[in-house]
Amino acid sequence: MKPKHVVLIEDNPDILEILEVLIREAGYRVTAMESVVSLEDLLTMEADVFVLDEQLPMVSGHIICIYLRSKPVTAKVPVMLISAHPRLGNYAELCSADTWIPKPFDALFFLDELKKLLV
Numbered sequence: 001m002k003p004k005h006v007v008l009i010e011d012n013p014d015i016l017e018i019l020e021v022l023i024r025e026a027g028y029r030v031t032a033m034e035s036v037v038s039l040e041d042l043l044t045m046e047a048d049v050f051v052l053d054e055q056l057p058m059v060s061g062h063i064i065c066i067y068l069r070s071k072p073v074t075a076k077v078p079v080m081l082i083s084a085h086p087r088l089g090n091y092a093e094l095c096s097a098d099t100w101i102p103k104p105f106d107a108l109f110f111l112d113e114l115k116k117l118l119v
Contacts, residue, residue, distance in 0.1 A: 004118045007047040008032045009064070010082070011056050015103075019051070019110070026111055028118070039067050047077055049117045054083030054091055065095035078117035082110075 010016040020032040052061035068074040081092045084103040092100035
């Protein structure tokens with residue numbers, strides 16, 4: 001059985017690298033990106049979960065989440081929003097994200113939440 005696929009979009013290169021290593025060491029396949037070039041490309045990635053930073057340079061994480069929810073191929077794929085934004089919970093609710101984690105966060109807590117989405 002092939003490992004679950006996590007699509008991670010985080011514009012901070014240090015956080016991106018740390019999360020990519022954590023996810024990979026937890027046994028998952030990960031596609032890590034600092035930004036989104038094309039929303040349509042996300043539809044073909046066969047993701048098992050999307051981890052989206054809320055505060056991205058081109059488009060906010062919750063907007064990506066709304067887009068993913070509107071497409072049949074990704075509508076049921078779990079979405080986790082992460083951010084230091086004070087209204088992260090509101091954005092997560094607005095886009096129907098499955099969970100959200102405020103930054104800074106504990107790596108083990110992050111992995112526990114990720115595992116819950118991949119069951």
